[in-house]
Amino acid sequence: AQSVTQLGSHVSVSEGALVLLRCNYSSSVPPYLFWYVQYPNQGLQLLLKYTSAATLVKGINGFEAEFKKSETSFHLTKPSAHMSDAAEYFCAVSDRNTPLVFGKGTRLSVIA
């Protein structure tokens, strides 16, 4: 079975500071990994995905994530936080045949 652990249910950063949201996965097969963002009362928006190509993945809004097999990690980063980045972020794992399994989410707050 696949699973995802997101370390830190709430992360707070200052505007302009580095954003780092942690995600570790467990999978018995090569995983596909995703990061989604959810704004209040809205659906999910795909930020980026890893699908066994380049290990450093660039997404929308300046976010990127690096797949590290040795660490079973897929942490999400952004060099400089913006107020509009405040939202809930979900890491998810799947393979070709299984539905996405989500982590518990990390709420990002950005302080002016």
Next chain:
Amino acid sequence: GAVVSQHPSRVICKSGTSVKIECRSLDFQATTMFWYRQFPKKSLMLMATSNEGSKATYEQGVEKDKFLINHASLTLSTLTVTSAHPEDSSFYICSARDASGGSYEQYFGPGTRLTVT
């Protein structure tokens, strides 16, 4: 491309009534659809997986007689919450996958907020 719609976006119903939520893939054929439920400030929990023309596969702990899923066509799946109660109030999100081309990606609908009074 790969747009998934849900209707309605919000619904309020009285306890004991049934509510139907529609999920449509607008520009692709969804061979598989998934229904998730999200409690306030919580993650998404998979409720069931449905393949077109087949019975849905429910996750452990999900009452199949309460949450009726129909995937009658390649572009439409419905979730009916039968005899709804306040504890069924939640955010329901559908997702669709087009596996015909070997794709793995799931596309998500915007969600339906159900409030049972």
